[in-house]
Amino acid sequence: MLTFRNVSKTYADGTRALAGISVEVARGEILALVGGSGCGKTTLLRLAAGLDTASGGTIRLDGEVLDRPHPGVGLVFQEPRLLPWLTIAQNVGFGLADLSAPERVRRVAHALERVGLAEHADRWPRDLSGGQQQRTAIARAFVAQPKVLLLDEPFSALDAVTRQDLHGHLLGLWAETRPTIVLVTHDVGEAAVLADRAVVLRPKPGRIHDIFAIATPRPVDPDANASTTRQLRAALGASLRASG
Amino acid sequence: MAAGLTDTAEADGREAPASGLPLRGDRVGRAVLGLLLPLGLAIGWEIAVRGGLAQGRLVPPPSRVLATLSDLAASGELWLHVQATLVRVASGFVLGAGLGIALGAVTGTLPLARHLLDPAFQALRAVPSLAWVPLFILWLGILETPKVVLIGVGVFFPVYVGVSGAIASVDRKLVEVGRIFRLSKPALARRILLPAVLPATIVALRTGLGLGFLFVVAAELMGASEGLGYLLVDGQQFGKPEQILAAILTFALLGKAADTILVVLTRPLLRWQDVARDIL
Ligand SMILES: Nc1ncnc2c1ncn2[C@@H]1O[C@H](COP(=O)(O)OP(=O)(O)OP(=O)(O)O)[C@@H](O)[C@H]1O
Ligand SMILES: [Mg+2]
Numbered sequence: 224m225l226t227f228r229n230v231s232k233t234y235a236d237g238t239r240a241l242a243g244i245s246v247e248v249a250r251g252e253i254l255a256l257v258g259g260s261g262c263g264k265t266t267l268l269r270l271a272a273g274l275d276t277a278s279g280g281t282i283r284l285d286g287e288v289l290d291r292p293h294p295g296v297g298l299v300f301q302e303p304r305l306l307p308w309l310t311i312a313q314n315v316g317f318g319l320a321d322l323s324a325p326e327r328v329r330r331v332a333h334a335l336e337r338v339g340l341a342e343h344a345d346r347w348p349r350d351l352s353g354g355q356q357q358r359t360a361i362a363r364a365f366v367a368q369p370k371v372l373l374l375d376e377p378f379s380a381l382d383a384v385t386r387q388d389l390h391g392h393l394l395g396l397w398a399e400t401r402p403t404i405v406l407v408t409h410d411v412g413e414a415a416v417l418a419d420r421a422v423v424l425r426p427k428p429g430r431i432h433d434i435f436a437i438a439t440p441r442p443v444d445p446d447a448n449a450s451t452t453r454q455l456r457a458a459l460g461a462s463l464r465a466s467g
Numbered sequence: 468m469a470a471g472l473t474d475t476a477e478a479d480g481r482e483a484p485a486s487g488l489p490l491r492g493d494r495v496g497r498a499v500l501g502l503l504l505p506l507g508l509a510i511g512w513e514i515a516v517r518g519g520l521a522q523g524r525l526v527p528p529p530s531r532v533l534a535t536l537s538d539l540a541a542s543g544e545l546w547l548h549v550q551a552t553l554v555r556v557a558s559g560f561v562l563g564a565g566l567g568i569a570l571g572a573v574t575g576t577l578p579l580a581r582h583l584l585d586p587a588f589q590a591l592r593a594v595p596s597l598a599w600v601p602l603f604i605l606w607l608g609i610l611e612t613p614k615v616v617l618i619g620v621g622v623f624f625p626v627y628v629g630v631s632g633a634i635a636s637v638d639r640k641l642v643e644v645g646r647i648f649r650l651s652k653p654a655l656a657r658r659i660l661l662p663a664v665l666p667a668t669i670v671a672l673r674t675g676l677g678l679g680f681l682f683v684v685a686a687e688l689m690g691a692s693e694g695l696g697y698l699l700v701d702g703q704q705f706g707k708p709e710q711i712l713a714a715i716l717t718f719a720l721l722g723k724a725a726d727t728i729l730v731v732l733t734r735p736l737l738r739w740q741d742v743a744r745d746i747l
Contacts, residue, residue: 274643292649304644308662308739317658318648349741367648 224250225271225371225403230280231428232266239428240266244280246422246431250370251401255414255421257459263429264407265301268373271405272298284371297369297402299377303356305348311335311359312344318367334362337399338392354385358392365396371403379409390417411455421455425462432462527709536713539698549717551694552683555611556725559618559686560679564672566619567626574627575634575664576656585631592624597685604689614686621682622675629671633664666740669733673726680722695721 225248232241241263248254256264269275271282273292282289289296297318305314316331335341338358348356357377364372377393378386394417397404408414414421418437425432435458437451509529516523523531539545570588574581599620603613637660645659687696695714702710 272647274646292646294649298647300640300643302640304640306641306644306659306662307741308665317644320654320658347739347741349739 224248224283224285225405226283227267227271228281228283230267230270230277230282232263232270232275233278233428241270241277242428242430244429244431246434248371248403248405250403252420253397253404253406253418255418256405256407256424257409257411257414257421257455258424258429258432258462259426259459260409262424262426262462264424265375266429268298268375268405268407271371272296272373274298295370296373297364297367297371298373299360299364299375301375301379301407303348303353303360305356305359305363307348310345310347311340311351314348314359315362315366317363330366334366334396337365337396338362339388354381354389357381358389361389361393361396365400365402368400369402371405374404374406376407376409378413386413393417411459412452414455415452423455423458423462433458525708527712531709532712532716535707535709536716539710539713545717548693548695548698548714549721551691552687552696553721555614555618555686555694556676556679556683558615559682560622560676562615562619563622563679564626564675567623567671567675568630568668571627571630572634575631576660581631588624588627592628596620596624596682600685600689609690614683614689614691617686618679618682621678625674625678626668626671629674630664630668633667633671634660637663666737669729669737672733673729676725676729677722680718680725684718 227244227246230241230244231239233239244267246254256267258264266275270277271289273289273296276290284293284295287293305311306317309317312331312335315334316327319327319330322330332341332344335344338361340355340358340362343351343355348359351359357380361374361377364374374393378389381389390413406414406417411421415437421435421437423432423435424430435451435455512521512523512526513528513530515521516528536545539548570584574585574588596617600613600617603616607613607616641659641663642655645655650658683694684696684699687694688700691697691700695717698714699711702708702714
């Protein structure tokens with residue numbers, strides 16, 4: 224269980240990015256985090272990932288306070304952030320230094336297979352398309368098999384078709400080890416398709432506007448989700464107007 | 468053994484036509500282009516002197532420079548001088564580059580060391596390095612030590628500045644990737660910082676090597692009984708411009724060769740780079 228209790232963040236320059244965020248994410252749940260630009264989504268993930276420290280409140284994983292990077296928590300950044308001097312396979316295996324070489328090779332190969340990049344294993348990041356780089360980043364996070372995965376708009380730079388493809392990849396990966404996922408997205412359709420619940424944030428400072436349960440079981444039929452999507456979109460619109 | 472050899476030959480054969488050949492042709496073309504101007508000038512001068520248009524006493528024609536060079540080579544003298552100069556450059560380079568990398572790494576990674584050491588180094592850097600010569604001679608005599616130290620000083624600063632600057636400007640975003648995977652400090656240095664600063668370090672080393680050749684001349688001008696710099700002084704004192712030009716030519720070739728070796732040796736480390744070099 225991943226719990227946020229009354230989490231707030233004020234940056235050194237006085238920017239109030241988050242105030243009083245409380246939410247519990249069940250084990251294996253996929254929670255979507257939607258909200259307008261600048262409402263604190265990235266900030267919240269960085270706090271949970273232990274890259275920044277909260278100004279108030281606590282984030283816990285199964286009771287353990289998360290205030291520094293934790294082996295059970297993986298993060299996919301808003302940009303791919305591949306290491307340009309490593310091949311795709313080496314990038315995916317970056318967090319597996321502690322494993323034996325054969326085990327590492329096996330896991331990396333499997334993950335690359337999963338995200339459809341097996342034949343690109345030995346290429347440099349510079350030679351891959353944006354979507355392929357993003358898939359590499361997702362594979363890099365999944366392959367370490369963390370209990371919690373934080374995904375910061377991993378699909379935002381992609382066209383609708385590639386996106387749908389990646390939704391499939393993501394759910395495929397999720398089905399293997401069932402990590403808890405917090406998925407940040409701008410796209411309410413995406414939230415409705417992928418998530419069990421969606422948290423809508425409102426900005427200045429970032430607070431929870433509303434939380435929606437998304438009833439449809441996976442794999443998801445987009446049409447069946449139309450009403451949830453509509454509801455979410457309305458809430459998102461309201462949260463954007465309600466700023467301040 | 469034989470099978471192994473055949474294998475490599477085959478592998479090479481497969482690769483060459485695909486990408487190697489056209490590229491190589493391109494490179495040859497560019498080399499020819501670069502030689503056009505100096506060769507043209509040399510040939511023009513040669514013709515002018517032979518045709519009696521110019522005397523060529525102070526500026527000897529290329530044939531005379533080359534003859535001097537081959538005489539020096541034949542007598543074995545040239546190798547003596549080249550060797551002396553190269554040993555000095557190499558020792559000074561190892562000294563200066565080694566210290567430059569070490570101290571650059573320390574000041575780049577440890578704020579305390581940076582605040583402590585960097586201002587002093589920056590102040591020392593502002594001193595024109597040749598100004599140290601009298602002091603070095605007083606302290607270290609006139610034999611090899613002051614020469615190597617002077618070259619080391621020349622190499623040190625560009626390497627130090629390049630390395631510490633490169634470390635200070637490593638992308639925070641990539642360092643965070645290391646933090647997310649909870650790399651220890653040494654692992655972070657080895658797996659993120661080192662590769663990230665490698666390109667800038669190699670550029671700094673090339674600059675340092677160039678300065679090493681610059682400073683070896685200064686060092687040898689301050690008194691030496693062998694070395695290419697000695698050939699320069701000797702040529703001036705005895706009015707042998709062809710010897711001076713022969714020494715200059717040798718300097719140029721050695722400098723270029725040393726730089727090329729550095730580039731070729733380090734190229735495999737930088738294959739991953741996404742640079743504009745090939746499209747500009
Ligand atoms: N390092 C920082 N220092 C000061 N303010 C910051 C910093 N990082 C973010 N902010 C501010 O905090 C607020 C939330 O930023 P954050 O990046 O979390 O938004 P976001 O919801 O991820 O936006 P987007 O959808 O555009 O990625 C913004 O107002 C931003 O300007
Ligand atoms: Mg963001």
